Amino acid sequence: AAGVIQSPRHLIKEKRETATLKCYPIPRHDTVYWYQQGPGQDPQFLISFYEKMQSDKGSIPDRFSAQQFSDYHSELNMSSLELGDSALYFCASSSRIITGGNYGYTFGSGTRLTVV
Amino acid sequence: AQSVTQLDSQVPVFEEAPVELRCNYSSSVSVYLFWYVQYPNQGLQLLLKYLSGSTLVESINGFEAEFNKRQTSFHLRKPSVHISDTAEYFCAVRYDRGSTLGRLYFGRGTQLTVWP
Numbered sequence: 202a203a204g205v206i207q208s209p210r211h212l213i214k215e216k217r218e219t220a221t222l223k224c225y226p227i228p229r230h231d232t233v234y235w236y237q238q239g240p241g242q243d244p245q246f247l248i249s250f251y252e253k254m255q256s257d258k259g260s261i262p263d264r265f266s267a268q269q270f271s272d273y274h275s276e277l278n279m280s281s282l283e284l285g286d287s288a289l290y291f292c293a294s295s296s297r298i299i300t301g302g303n304y305g306y307t308f309g310s311g312t313r314l315t316v317v
Numbered sequence: 318a319q320s321v322t323q324l325d326s327q328v329p330v331f332e333e334a335p336v337e338l339r340c341n342y343s344s345s346v347s348v349y350l351f352w353y354v355q356y357p358n359q360g361l362q363l364l365l366k367y368l369s370g371s372t373l374v375e376s377i378n379g380f381e382a383e384f385n386k387r388q389t390s391f392h393l394r395k396p397s398v399h400i401s402d403t404a405e406y407f408c409a410v411r412y413d414r415g416s417t418l419g420r421l422y423f424g425r426g427t428q429l430t431v432w433p
Contacts, residue, residue, distance in 0.1 A: 232419065234419070234420070234421075236421075242425070243407060243423040243424060243425045243426055244361070244407070244421075244423050245423075246420045246421065246422070249419055249420065251419075256419065257419060257420050259420065291360060291361060293361075293421075295419070306351070306363065306421065307363070308353075308360050308361040308362070308363075309360055310359060310360035311359075311360045313358075
């Protein structure tokens with residue numbers, strides 16, 4: 202079965218650079234969520250999109266932005282990177298229709314961002 | 318405040334021993350509860366979930382969890398662990414009402430280490 206695809210798997214950037222992470226949800230899933238997991242930390246919610254509109258916003262820095270495109274894939278753009286942005290970034294997708302509103306979550310394998 | 322507490326950061330056990338990973342949540346509204354497993358350098362995999370109905374839920378690999386509304390707990394148990402169960406386990410909750418609908422709140426995780 203198709204899963205949530207994230208790219209790239211690994212990314213190394215220097216401080217003050219910009220990074221773009223991509224997420225391709227499971228086909229027919231209409232909602233995408235982004236989470237950040239720092240070293241030894243629990244995943245923290247960043248932002249979510251439903252039908253290409255932002256549906257919820259968590260502890261996402263102003264330097265970060267995200268959007269969901271017409272094909273439902275999503276991109277997380279991070280600018281002016283800081284050492285503290287080094288983390289594993291997860292994307293998850295779900296469908297309000299398929300799961301009848303109970304939001305079955307499926308996570309991707311994550312993108313490991315290292316800022317040096 | 319809404320939060321998830323995993324009472325044990327590390328649980329070492331010997332192979333074939335029983336194990337319980339504890340999870341408590343705080344909420345004044347209905348919740349959906351999840352357990353995720355994360356193997357080293359991998360993504361989050363859904364282990365089991367409670368959405369409604371029977372309070373005892375089971376996974377395909379022998380884990381089970383029981384939703385206890387009165388004690389606001391969702392402890393994870395396995396009667397006999399294997400070395401391959403060594404991983405980080407995250408308890409997560411999603412609230413059924415309010416603007417944070419869809420977002421998952423994670424506990425800090427419990428590292429289960431199974432020794433031969």
